[in-house]
Amino acid sequence: MFSNKEKFKEFFLQRLEMTCGKSFGESTKRDHYFTIGNMIREYVSTGWINTNERYRMAKEKQVYYLSIEFLLGRLLHHNLLNLGLEDVVREGLKDLGIDLNELEEIEADAGLGNGGLGRLAACFMDSLASLNFPGHGCGIRYKHGLFEQKIVDGYQVELPEQWLRHGHVWEVRRADLAIEVPFWGSVENREENGQLVFRHVGTETITAVPYDMPIVGFKTETVNTLRLWNAEASPYPIHKDILKYKRDTESVSEFLYPDDTHDEGKILRLKQQYFLVSASVRSIIRSYKKQYDTLQHFHEHVCIHINDTHPVLAIPELMRVLIDEEGMGWDEAWHITVNTISYTNHTTLSEALEKWPVRIFQPLLPRIYMIIHEINERYCQQLWDLYPGEWDHIESMAIIAHNEVRMAHLALVGSFSVNGVAALHTEILKKREMKSFYQIFPEKFNNKTNGITHRRWLLKANPLLSKLISEGIGDEWIQRPEKLLELNKFTEDTSYLEQLYQIKQQNKERLAKRILEQNGIVVDASSIFDIHVKRLHAYKRQLLNILHVMYLYNQLKEDSSFHMHPRTFIFGAKASPGYYYAKKIIKLINTVAEKVNKDDRTNEKLKVIFLENYRVSLAEEIFPGADISEQISTASKEASGTGNMKFMMNGALTVGTLDGANVEMMERVGEDNLFIFGLTADQVLNYNQHGGYNSRDYYHHDKRIRQAMDQLINGFFPDSDAEFEPIFDSLLSENDQYFVLRDFDSYVNIQKEAGATYENRKQWQKMSLKNIAASGYFSSDRTIREYAEDIWRIKAE
Structure with missing residues (x-):
């Protein structure tokens, strides 16, 4: 359909009538945008399927990049550039009296991020695909993103961002791959065959429905996947107030960074974080089990990378699945988990290193809290062996202390790699902010200076x-x-x-x-x-x-x-x-x-x-x-x-x-x-x-x-x-x-x-x-090559 501009025009006009149910003369610019968007997505679908099949057959290691933000921007022009189709499409549309630049203006920015953290994740997705690395993203499909900013009388006013008002042409809903994510409830335990078994009961569940987006590499056959999870009401909720349950459920994927100055906001943010990691980890394992009979070598084939502290609950969630659902013992599950998870720290600001009050954390995620508590007990015993009698020092390094769960500490203990994002930043982490951890785990720390696509x-x-x-x-x-x-x-x-x-x-x-x-x-x-x-x-x-x-x-x-x-x-x-x-x-x-x-x-x-x-x-x-x-x-x-x-x-x-x-x-x-x-x-x-x-x-x-x-x-x-x-x-x-x-x-x-x-x-x-001339070093291609070689150990296909 894109072999030359004449073929393109013919196919475009056919698709326009089929998709919109109207003639070209009656169509609008928005009709034109959605038609060309659908054509491009269909065009890459073969490469998308082939890429996933190639990864499945090769059985090479894959990386999954978990991030609370993916600041993608517009994708129409970007995808055309990467596919090498810009000239054909631009000229074909021009013959029809359509300006490609005007169509690009119709596309809403995907409201999935706030700043550098989310834009970095988007740049990394582009480089992974462009360099033919098997790497995918996992995030949340926020209905309203951060917010749309208006300036009224000099003041910032926040309005809901409406980027999904007209739908999103680049995504594919995969309801068949939905996952139920549990909250609240209690934990029961009993002995089975000489082993203690735990069950999370009386839960309130939220359905995580994946929406997949193709990530197109630059002039390659690689098309990776960005999977965004949408929070929806469970088909069979056990809840007295159905309307409240529905509102509470949908709020989980409604806004990025809800205000957490009060308990209600804290609960919502913590729900978002567990929702992301639970759905993602279980989806990754489900995909893995289609290829392999056992999870004993999971860490040799999968790396789960957590972008800042927001997805750190991937550590206890992976432990939970390995112990509660796969029947592994603690030591085996911990070995697999620590060798699967890698962590990027993005800040030296202590207030940005998240801490959650136990009074909120434990009731919301009772089984996850039990696992973190056990991780902390075993870890503090190691600290006691290293620093006998030094209570203050041990307390300062503990994962749970002063009735708080310290997410950065959990990330440092439960991962095999901890990287800063600039040489100076990494040195500050090692010498000041995380000095105590560096002294114990020097082999984990490394630097990966950021890059941009x-x-x-x-x-x-x-x-x-x-x-x-x-x-x-x-x-x-x-x-x-x-x-x-x-x-x-x-x-x-x-x-x-x-x-x-x-x-x-x-x-x-x-x-x-x-x-x-x-x-x-x-x-x-x-x-x-x-x-x-x-x-x-x-x-x-x-x-x-x-x-x-x-x-x-x-x-x-x-x-x-x-x-x-x-x-x-x-x-x-x-x-x-x-x-x-x-x-x-x-x-x-x-x-x-x-x-x-x-x-x-x-x-x-x-x-x-x-x-x-x-x-x-x-x-x-x-x-x-x-x-x-x-x-x-x-x-x-x-x-x-x-x-x-x-x-x-x-x-x-x-x-x-x-x-x-x-x-x-x-x-x-x-x-x-x-x-x-x-x-x-x-x-x-x-x-x-x-x-x-x-x-x-x-x-x-x-x-x-x-x-x-x-x-x-x-x-x-x-x-x-x-x-x-x-x-x-x-x-x-x-x-x-x-x-x-x-x-x-x-x-x-x-x-x-x-x-x-x-x-x-x-x-x-x-x-x-x-x-x-000097800026080429700061391409995310260089950064991703360093991650791939030094941390993830993945190979270009």
Whole structure:
């Protein structure tokens, strides 16, 4: 059907009439989108079936990647690119008067993630398939995802994300493979044939129905599977209030990250996590048993990878299945489990290392709690043998302590591999956050620096730049991104650098058009596009950025000799619904924007834009149009970052701290080709350990800081009243936890240096090209090869 555009057009028109029951003349763009989507899914179905059959016959080891998030973005254009069908489809549709770009706009972003964690999982799925590795994803099919963000009077307002309103063309419902997941109830035990047997009784069950999506590799025959579980009412519920049961059941796959500031939210989040792992583990075992008679060698054929702490219950769930359903003894089940599970840690923030109150955990998951309790008892006995009498030390390392279940500790004990996601992050884990565990299990710890799929973030998102790259070095870089290093031969080529500049300007014009459409604000594409887009969190320091903007505004108003190249500061971020402080920062950014953008004395030099509802499809327009990439987290707090890599790959220059993967980016591109400022990780850790930082000193001794901070509370912003007092207090009364004021002067100076450098066009383009050339290392292809070889031990088919 795709052999040439004439065949395609013929088949497209036939399918349109068959699918929609209307003639082409009566059809809508949505009809066109669903028709082409169905055609592509059917086109890959043969490869999908063949891939699964190939894996079954080869009996090679497979990996299952469990993640609470998969931030996929749109798939129409992406799948066409990977299948090598874009040109045929684009030309065929054009003949019919249909614009492929307009069809892509109809597709909703799959609302299955929040930020870097979910986007990393999506990039990994792409690389696994593109490199022909047997690897699949398991997640939850959230009806409303995180939320759709609206900005109303400067405030974030959350609305249900309606990405499934019109159905999802890429998924296949597999009701025949549904699994019943139990909650609540009690555990009975009895002796059978000399062995203690446990039964979970009186449960409330939820039906997990899988929806499978094909993950298409780039110009390969491999089509892997992303299985997303939908929570549905059990066909035979034992429940007095059926309507309440149905509501409670469906809520499990309704929203990503429900607010857990209260017990009801905690229960729902814990339900989600067990729902994901129970359905996934049992589905994996069911598939395995179709090939093998016994599970004794399960760990030799299957690796289950848990992406952060959310899926850690895979450990006790695998134990439960092996003991309760397969009749294994504890030691055999534990050997298989520990050698099956691998774990990626994504944070150094203690609050992000999940802990669940026993009073909630035990009633909801009674059998799982029993197993974790037994794991903890045996583990603490080992600790006692190592540290006899050191109760405090043992307590600090226990899985259950202070009436809490510590999920990160369970992950460390119950897995064979623990990896960080950047060299600095892994060293911090080993030397500080998980030092005690590293001393016992040094062989488990390793580093796998994150990566991004260059096929989406460069080839798809930036076709103009991709074309220029291929004209310069050929197109082998698409499958071997390390080849981008060959671009360094053009760093003194004035013509090539000028073409690079013109492409950036075209991408900035496209982004400026989006800003006009979305915000109604005209921005100058010749200004520096200084962009800060990522999840809103205090440690990511969007606050430092906006305080710097306030400083610039004050300088422009008060000092007629002050020079700066015109700058457009662009923000995009969602704050978690229950994160009060982060929402205040969003309000501050929008309040500053309102004042700055309306001031005729300064707005030719300075504009501030907040792009609402930051998501993958919007990011694909933002990254190619960026001049400056803001990566300014407090050193030691960002595990890796992946936005930094996407900006780098698209030729933006980093203004950043030596945090996360920024360190390795600097090592690859050279410190002269980015703008580094601020405290180092060691300095931050030293302050945290020994004290010595007083934010009031910076407030009193730096008039720039004092002026900007006072403007938060002195009526400088009309109608703000006490709106920003919590921000003011966090910086002074709470001693500025993330060292915003400590790094302010350094940040101002490096931003001044970046602005001055930008005015030397050739120098800037030379630095930009060096960043693009060095970015190939940060492809997720490299990362996945390292996982495959060092952790999962899987082979390309």
